[in-house]
Amino acid sequence: MTCACCAPSRDVRPPDADLVPAVTPLASLGMSERPVFVRGGKTHVGTNSPMLAQDGEGPERAIVLADYSLEALTVTNARFADFVAATGYVTEAERFGWSAVFFNTPERLDAARRAGAGLSWWHRVEGATWNMPEGPGSDIEARMDHPVVQVSWADANAFATWVGGRLPNEAEWEHAARGGAHRQRFPWGDAEPTDETVFCNIWQGNFPTYNSEADGFLRTAPAMSFAPNALGLYNMAGNVWEWTRDPYRIRSNSRRAKARNEQALLHQEKVLKGGSFLCHISYCYRYRIAARMALSPDSATSNTGFRIAYDGHQN
Template structure:
């Protein structure tokens, strides 16, 4: 579908570039390629303060007629943690029994038929693929951030910190982001007040003014997923596709917990096929300056 420009950036924060780094020498999940720390040099760039909301994505669709990949496929991935859903829906894979293939799940009805976006227009849009995110970014004159840009913005520059707010570890009582509270995956205590996504401008912003760069939704970047710390043989053993077709997502989501998915740290990352979508994945837009 031809791209139609006309959208406008929202709350773009200028981030000074220069010498920086990506990754960490203190990896928690080494098979994800969190380390080693690598030096990079970045140009100045802009990054929106928050993830793209449902309302903004709806405006994009209304203006362009864009149809997302999940809508074209007719299904998408949805998290279910209670026993009723576990019995009534087909699990996508045996390794992740809480993820289910739900017919007609898409950005308009993120959990499938019967779900709605009307009460979460200010929440991050979800059920969008890498291509969908790129299409929106082009519409507003931007692009997806690189992994290095995303980390640099989340850290507030070339400084070493585990989370956007510093080193303090969130837990079931210390609520600093929208992550899982309770025992994953069957007991969500909802201490933070959110069963799924939170509004895009929830919680205290970082010192540069960015919201929710830890938790809430995974964020697509423009980069291809690679694990540089592993040999070719090790990548094969770990199931890393040598074609490197998967893309990098950053930030973790409302499903992350230190006991299961300790990926709401800045250096953490996830790989996902670019045509995939999920009920905990969104994006924010970067700009060349």
């Protein structure tokens, strides 16, 4: 297990799993869950004012997008449970037998530091899966409307295939988060969240030892929480990182960037967007629209989920 910024990556692959084909109609979704139409056209991805240049946030690049749709919510535990029940799908975390879980109790932090852990708040937990996100003894009964977590890139793609959709690419995700071809730092505009001013589910307090929970949540929040952006999309900042379909690359000719790209290619890393409930400006200022993170596609953590995109307009 190697460590990325906000989540650890795996280093190995589990056995393959078979997927039983099935499709759930969009009509089964509630109005608040249905895909939001996003007009394409000339837009941009990235920023000319990167806060974490080493992540490849810049430079801004002009692009042209086709029209597409993006679900207003990240995929919830309830929907993923329906998928598993209908197909018998077994997630990669289940096949590995363990996954990464965030713990910040003093006892666990001290034990991890003594063991020489790179990020002492991440722990390998045997039996941690999408329906037991913190390991055996935990469950999702009171979190069915929360985003599903402990899902890998392959798991997200399997669900997307089942509903007839796909993962968005990075440019589509950014364009939708901004509400169009605008330049703004966050989905709600440029106002900076603080430990007292809450716009989304991120960390408030001293990371990783104290979270005041000013936003009301220690871990994930319901997928429909806080005010949506201009297009009606919820939680495009914070809550959970969201897988995209794109490979992680840094557009730079520097020696450091080339070395990072070689590592990303070796591990087949993918881009994630949006930040998570663990982000804080003092540690991981990655809940900005242009921010990004990389994980190996077989990684699954307690702060990683996804949402579904579709080509064109979905009725």
